[in-house]
Amino acid sequence: MTNSAARSPHPAHGLGKGRRLVPPPGPRRVLAAAQLSNSVGDGAYYVTSALYFTHVVGLPAGRVGLGLTVAWGVGSLVGVPLGRLADRRGARGTAVLLALATAAAVASFLVVRGFLPFLVAACVYTSAQSGLAAARQALLAGLVPAGERTGLLAHLQSTLNAGLAVGAGLGGLALHAGTRGAYLAVFALDAVSFLLCAAVLLRLPPVPSAGTGHVRGPGVLRDRPYALVTLLNTVLLLRMPLLSLGVPLWITERTDAPAWLVSALFVLNTGAVMVFQVRMSRAVTGVASATRAIRRSGFVMLASCAVFALSAGAAPWVAAAVLVAGAILQVAAETQQSAGSWQLAFDLAPAGRTGEYQGFFGTGVTVARTLGPLVLTALLVGWGTPGWLLLGGVTLAASYAMGPAARRAEERRVPGVGSVPSAGAGSGVRRGQAAGMPAG
Template identity: 70%
Template sequence: MFSGVSAPRARKALTCGDVPRSRAVRCDVPRRPPGRPGRAPRPVPPHARAGSRRLPRAGAQRALPGLRNGGPGPRLARRKHGRLASSGGPSRCCNEVVTPRILPPPGIPRRLAAAQLANSVGDGAYYVCSALFFTVVVGLPPARIGLGLTLAWAVGSVAGVPLGALADRRGPRGTSVLLAAATAAGVASFLFVRSYSAFLVAAVCYATAQCGLAAARQALLAGLVPAGERTRVMAHLQSVLNAGLAVGAALGGIALAASTERAYLAVFALDALGFLVCAAVLLRLPAPAAAPRRGAGEPRPAVLRDRPYAVAALLNAVLLLRMPLLSLAVPLWTVERTSAPGWLVSVLFVLNTGAVMLFQVRRAEPVSDLAAAARAVRLSGLGAAASCAVFALSGSAGPAWAAAALLVAGAALQADAEMRQSAGSWQIGFSLAPADRIGRYQGFFGTGVPLARSAGPVVVTSLVLLWGVPGWFLLGGLLLAASYAMGPVVRWAERSRPGAGRAAPATGAPAAGGTGPAGAPVAP
C-alpha cells in the first residue's frame, strides 16, 4: 500500500502529461515542461491515477477533486482555474487560447464572418448618415425619401427569388461576388445623386442587389457548411454583423459631427469599399456545385406552389415587424409619450446591439432541428408581447427614472425575442428548403426583411403613435399569434415533404452539393 504519501505530494506528482487524454482532467493541474532538467517526478501510485478504482484517503481525494471512483461523474463541475473536459474528448489546459463566442471557428465560417464584417461596418455608417445626406445635402423632402425607399425595397423583395434562382443555376459563390460588386456600385451611385429621379434609380438598384446578395449568400453558406451547423454559423454571422454595425455607427457619428458634404460622401465611399472587400473575400471561398437545371415538366415558380413554405415565410414577415421597433417606434414613443430623457434612445440601441453581439450564439445553440426552431419562435413571441406591454406602461410611469427603467426592461425583452426569432427562422428557412433550390427558397423566405423595411414603419408607427397603449397591446398580440402559428405550419410542412429538405444531424457530414471538408470545425 502507498499509505505514506501525503496529499500535497500526490498532487505535485500528477501532471497533464501523466494523465491519458481519454480521461477527463482539470486544467488547473500543473504542466511539466518537456525536457526540463532536475529531479525526475515521483511516479503516481496506482490507486491515485485517473483510471484507478481505488483512491487514497480523504487527503488524496482533495488532491484530485472531481475524480470519484475512478473518473468524473456525469456533471462536469467548474472550478476557479478551469473546468473538466468532456469524457472521451481532448483535455484542455490553462495555457490554451479560448476563442471568443462572437468569432466562428477557423476555416469557411470565419471567412464568411470576415465578408460579413467587411460590409457591415460601411452599412452601419450608411444607416446613420443616409437620411440626413438626402435631406440636407441633396435637398429632398423626407416624405419623398420615405416613399422612394418603400418602392425600392418592394422591388428588391420581388427580385430576391429570381436572383436566388440564379445562384442555384450558376453557382452561389460567383453570384454572391457579382451581387456584392453590384451593391458596391449601387452605394457608389449615391455619390452622384442630386435629384429625386436619380435617387429613385440608385435606391432601386441598391435594394435589388442587397436582396439578391442575401439570398445568394444563404445558398453559399448552405453549400459550404454542414446542415446541422448552419444555424450556429448564422448566429456567429449575426453577432459579427452587429459588431460591424456598431463600429460603423460610431464612424457615422463622426461624419454627423462634421456635418459637411465631404464627410457624408466619405461614408458612402466607405460603404462601397466594404462591399468590394466583401466580394474579394467571397471570391476566395470554395465554389459549391451548381444545382441541376430545371426539368421540362417542373413549374417555374415552384417555391410559390409550396404552400406550407409560403405560409411560414408570411408568418416570418409578420414577426419581422419587430425590426422598426427599436429604430423608429421606440425613439418616437420615448420622446413624445414618456418622461424619459431623449438621450436614452442611443442607450437602448447600444443595449440591443451589444446583447445580440454577445448572446446570439448562446441563444442559437439549442436550435438544432425544426421542433427546437418552432419552440424558439414561440418563446420569441412571448418575449415580444411582453416587451410591447412594458413599452406601453412606460408612457404612464410618471417620474423619468421609472420610465427609463421600463424602457430599458422592454428593450432587453425585445433583444431576447429578436435573438430567439432569428435562430428559429434560420433553422426553419434552411430545413424546409430543398437542397437543390436553396437560393430561390431563401430568396423567397428573406422577402420578410425588405417588407419589414418598407411597410413596417407605416404599420408600427400607426399602431404605436396613433393608437397609443392599445396599439402596443395590439402589436404584441399580433406578434404572439404569429409565433404560436409557426409551430403547426412547420409540422404541416414536414408532413408535405417526408424526409426531404430536413436538417441533417450535426455529425459533421457536408451539406448536399457542398465542397467544404467534412471534418472542418464549424460552429452558428
C-alpha cells in the same frame, strides 16, 4: 455555447472558450470576414444616407422616402430570381458579382443629382442587396452542414452588429462634420467595403451549382406551406423598427423618460445581440427546436410589450427603469425568434434551391421594414397601452401558429426532389449527407 467541441454534438455550437465570438478557421471565418467588411460601410451609410440625399443631393424628403419605398419593393421582387440564379449558376460567383453591383450602385450615389437617377441607382442597390443576401445563404448551405448553420448564422449576426456599430460611429463623425466631403467619404467607404466583401468571398471554395435541369417541381411561389411560414415570420418581424421608431416615439410622446434613453436602448440591444445571439442559438438544431424557440419568443415579446406599456405616466426615472426592463425582454425575444427562423428557412427548403427559397423568405424583412413603421406608429402612438398589448398578442398568436405551419411544410417536402430532413429532428440522415448538399 459549450467550452469544448468534444462536449457538443454540434460542432458549430461547440467552439472553444476563446472563440466564443469568432467562428473557427475555414469557410465559416471567411463568411464572417465578408459580413464584417461590408457591415462597417453599411453602418456608416445607414446613419448618414437620409441627410446626404436631402442636404447634399438636394432631394425633398418626401421624394427620398418614395424612391426608397419603390426601390425596396423592386428589391423584394427580384430576390427570388436572383436566388434561383445563385442555385443554378453557382453561389460564390453570383455573390461576388452582386457584391460588385452593390459597390457600383453605392458609388453611383456620389454623382446622382436628380430624382430619376437616384431612383435607378436605388433600385440597383436594393436589388443587388436582396440578391446578395440570398446568394450568401445558398453559399452557406453548400459549405456548412445542416446542423451547424444556425450556429454560424448567430455568429454572423453578432459580426453584423459589431460592424454596424463601428460604421455608425464613423457615420456619426461625418454627421458632426456636416460637410459635403464628409458625406462623400462615407459613401466611398461603403462602396469600398463591398469591393472588399467581393474579394473576401473569392477566398471561399467554389460550390457545385444545381444546374438548370437538376431541380424539378414547382417554384417557391407555389409552395404554399413555405409561403405560410414566410408570412408568419413577416408578422414576427414587424418588431424590427421597434427600437428605431416605435420606442423613440413612445418615449418622447407618451412617457416622461429622458430623450437620451433612445440611444441607450439602441446600444443595449446591439450589444446584447453581439454577446448573446450565439448562446441563444445553441439549442436550435431542427424544425422542432426552432418552433419551440419561436413559441418562447412570442411569450417573451408579449411580456416585453406589457412592460413597455407600464412606462406611460410613471415618474421619469421609474419610466426609464421600466423601459430598460422592456428592452431586455425584447432582445431576449429577438434572439430566440431569429435563431428559430433561420433554422426553419434552411430546413424547409429543398436542397438545390436554397438561394431561391432564401430570396423569398428574405422578402419578409423588406415587408416588415415597409409596413412596420406604419403599424407601430398607429398601434403605439395612436392607441397607447391597448396598442402595445395588441402587438404582443398578435406576435404570440403568430409564434404559436408557426408550429403547425412548419410541421405541414416539413411533411410536404417530397423525397427524391432533393429534400433533406432537418438535422436533429429524428430524420436519421447522416451529417455527411447534409454536408454534401449542392449550393442552395
